[in-house]
């Protein structure tokens with residue numbers, strides 16, 4: 001390999017603070033990946049790993065930690081991830097290590113099962129159609145606002161068993177709570193709104209839990225309360241935290257998968273035509289959407305002891321950033337990685353992470369994306385995207401559009 005002449009962009013340059021990164025993170029991430037297997041990012045005290053094989057191996061390494069309290073004091077994991085946790089209570093499973101992670105994950109998988117997701121199939125199609133009915137007659141609209149944003153929130157609200165009369169409040173708490181919760185660039189007002197929204201959501205969930213303890217229903221909240229794994233059960237606060245995690249981890253990501261994916265598809269009308277001619281390729285197209293511009297660009301791990309990761313010696317507490325957005329463009333695995341191709345064969349990507357923390361919601365996200373795309377293509381035979389300046393969200397580590405104007 002030829003020696004890189006200029007050093008790759010690191011630090012804040014690999015964040016939404018850099019307009020060049022906002023426009024095209026994947027080219028900047030190519031430079032990082034090709035610089036070396038583990039590239040040190042001085043500003044954030046972290047190594048960035050971007051080659052597919054290395055990222056996959058680290059995701060599969062069962063010894064590594066994620067709890068930010070175990071990271072070097074001034075490191076990326078400690079600083080950035082601390083924002084997503086609150087010192088006054090136990091973090092969600094997303095930031096816990098074994099044995100706590102194993103216990104909580106073991107329980108949630110008893111309730112949030114592939115069967116419970118598959119049971120929603122018919123209703124997911126109805127929800128997609130109901131959202132499209134609302135924009136009937138309009139020749140142009142914001143697809144994010146009309147479809148991609150509300151769609152996953154309504155699906156999960158119905159799975160949880162949220163009363164239809166409460167759905168508008170539920171959606172507002174979810175949107176406001178998540179919007180600022182994950183965004184360090186959020187202003188004071190947005191953060192305050194997020195805090196209030198989270199408190200209201202938790203109050204609502206505590207009431208819903210008490211009601212189901214008194215009178216069980218056929219819904220996900222009841223299933224979580226009854227989930228049993230080797231004599232273990234969730235307590236009420238753990239159910240509140242788990243539901244908040246499902247909403248936080250699941251809604252924005254699914255919204256962004258659809259938004260980014262449709263943007264990429266509509267920018268290449270020949271690709272849209274391929275799907276119209278071969279609807280059976282839609283599931284493959286979703287995998288290409290996940291690879292090409294998945295909603296999660298980075299995740300992280302913390303070294304537990306002195307060991308080599310990606311060929312580099314690490315010390316205990318060292319933050320390691322896994323650049324999913326670099327791995328999914330690794331030319332060692334993907335032919336012509338910057339080409340968006342719905343017919344690409346054997347698509348392998350790390351958009352849902354891997355190993356013991358592999359995305360719990362992947363089957364739901366895939367099902368929603370598949371039904372969403374099918375429904376949009378069927379209901380809008382002339383769906384297209386006019387010229388527009390794309391505005392990206394400012395949440396580090398995530399990739400999603402604020403707005404996507406379409407014409408029908």
Ligand code: HEM
Pocket residue numbers: 093094095105156245246247249250251253254257294295296299300350351352353354356357358359360361362364365
């Ligand atoms: C396209 C949509 C989605 C993407 C790209 C995505 C991506 C990811 C990734 C990369 C991870 C692993 C993080 C890590 O290892 O550090 C993860 C974990 C997780 N995801 Fe998703 N996700 C999506 C949708 C969902 C949905 C719909 C749900 C639930 C309703 C969900 C729930 C979770 C949970 C609970 C975890 C934590 C798993 C654990 O710690 O064991 N995700 N997701």
